[in-house]
Amino acid sequence: MKKRGNILYLVVPCYNEEEILPIASGIMHDKLKSLIRKGAVSCTSKILFVNDGSRDRTWQIIEELCRSDSIFSGLSFSRNYGHQSAILAGMLAARSHADMVVTIDADLQQDIEALDKFIECYNSGCEIVYGVRNDRDTDGLLKKASANIFYGLMHMLGCNVMSNHADYRLLSKRALDALAEYKEVNLFLRGLIPTMGFQSDVVYFDVKKREAGKSKYTFKKMLTLAIDGITSMSTRPIQIITIMGFLVSLFSFAMIIYCMVDWLSGRNVPGYTTSLVVSLLMGGLTIFSLGIVGEYVGKIYLETKARPRFIVESFILRETTDKENGLELTGEGQDICLK
Ligand code: UDP
Ligand code: MG
Numbered sequence: 376m377k378k379r380g381n382i383l384y385l386v387v388p389c390y391n392e393e394e395i396l397p398i399a400s401g402i403m404h405d406k407l408k409s410l411i412r413k414g415a416v417s418c419t420s421k422i423l424f425v426n427d428g429s430r431d432r433t434w435q436i437i438e439e440l441c442r443s444d445s446i447f448s449g450l451s452f453s454r455n456y457g458h459q460s461a462i463l464a465g466m467l468a469a470r471s472h473a474d475m476v477v478t479i480d481a482d483l484q485q486d487i488e489a490l491d492k493f494i495e496c497y498n499s500g501c502e503i504v505y506g507v508r509n510d511r512d513t514d515g516l517l518k519k520a521s522a523n524i525f526y527g528l529m530h531m532l533g534c535n536v537m538s539n540h541a542d543y544r545l546l547s548k549r550a551l552d553a554l555a556e557y558k559e560v561n562l563f564l565r566g567l568i569p570t571m572g573f574q575s576d577v578v579y580f581d582v583k584k585r586e587a588g589k590s591k592y593t594f595k596k597m598l599t600l601a602i603d604g605i606t607s608m609s610t611r612p613i614q615i616i617t618i619m620g621f622l623v624s625l626f627s628f629a630m631i632i633y634c635m636v637d638w639l640s641g642r643n644v645p646g647y648t649t650s651l652v653v654s655l656l657m658g659g660l661t662i663f664s665l666g667i668v669g670e671y672v673g674k675i676y677l678e679t680k681a682r683p684r685f686i687v688e689s690f691i692l693r694e695t696t697d698k699e700n701g702l703e704l705t706g707e708g709q710d711i712c713l714k
Pocket of ligand 2: 480590
């Protein structure tokens with residue numbers, strides 16, 4: 376097979392990560408430099424931080440890092456768009472510069488040492504490499520339970536998602552070009568990327584505890600991701616409603632015949648409890664079904680408006696100088712700002 380280019384861009388979404396960034400950036404820097412030294416990746420490889428509308432000093436720290444070393448680059452959103460948009464923006468921004476992109480969380484819970492294995496898979500011809508966690512020991516009870524329910528539900532609904540694969544993954548330039556063709560606003564990359572096909576592989580890694588700061592995935596953000604995941608990948612819930620509606624109609628029809636027979640034979644009994652239970656059940660089911668249908672209608676509404684999936688306020692990318700290739704620092708580079 377023809378050898379492919381080896382410029383790697385690490386895309387790191389950051390939302391209020393001022394506590395972890397100074398530590399994480401050092402570890403990422405050292406890892407990338409060691410990969411460069413080994414010749415595993417090109418010396419023009421970079422770490423691209425995506426600031427997802429943080430309200431703390433995250434962007435200032437990223438700017439300082441970019442100023443100190445051209446191995447760092449940064450992209451900043453105009454507001455918080457969420458983790459999925461942040462990694463998508465990073466990947467799309469890196470597409471024209473990189474041969475492969477790996478997305479990794481800023482908190483380094485995902486083992487960065489697994490990068491070597493990702494690159495090996497890429498070199499053996501994979502276009503997509505999925506990082507899958509070995510266990511969930513570091514997660515709290517709520518996170519574990521909600522993840523299990525979510526993956527169980529997704530599989531039941533026929534969605535092709537990989538259990539325990541978060542967004543630690545490698546995409547080649549070819550896969551990125553394919554991803555850029557998807558214009559959907561309702562983003563669920565974990566479900567979307569496997570539908571693209573391509574030769575792929577899996578790399579297993581251990582998950583560590585968060586070194587600093589708290590989880591940025593609040594319960595509300597997790598719930599939104601789960602609903603986005605289901606509604607963007609499957610229309611099975613609507614089919615279930617149709618089947619449920621059909622069964623309920625059959626039952627009602629049988630009840631009507633039964634009541635008519637009762638009435639004709641003059642055996643009318645007061646059925647207070649029955650009618651109350653049936654009407655409550657019907658009311659609940661109707662509202663719930665309407666809600667699910669509404670969820671899809673809402674998503675169609677957002678898709679038809681086709682609003683931008685994110686707005687980039689600034690983008691810093693400095694060219695790697697020859698001197699820096701010798702691992703030395705030089706002065707200011709050129710900033711590219713998309714205003
Ligand atoms: N994140 C983001 N935007 C958000 C929430 C989270 O970019 O609105 C980033 C966050 O900075 C981190 C990654 O997504 O790099 C994963 O978040 P976190 O570690 O808080 O999630 P957890 O590991 O608890 O699931
Ligand atoms: Mg985390």
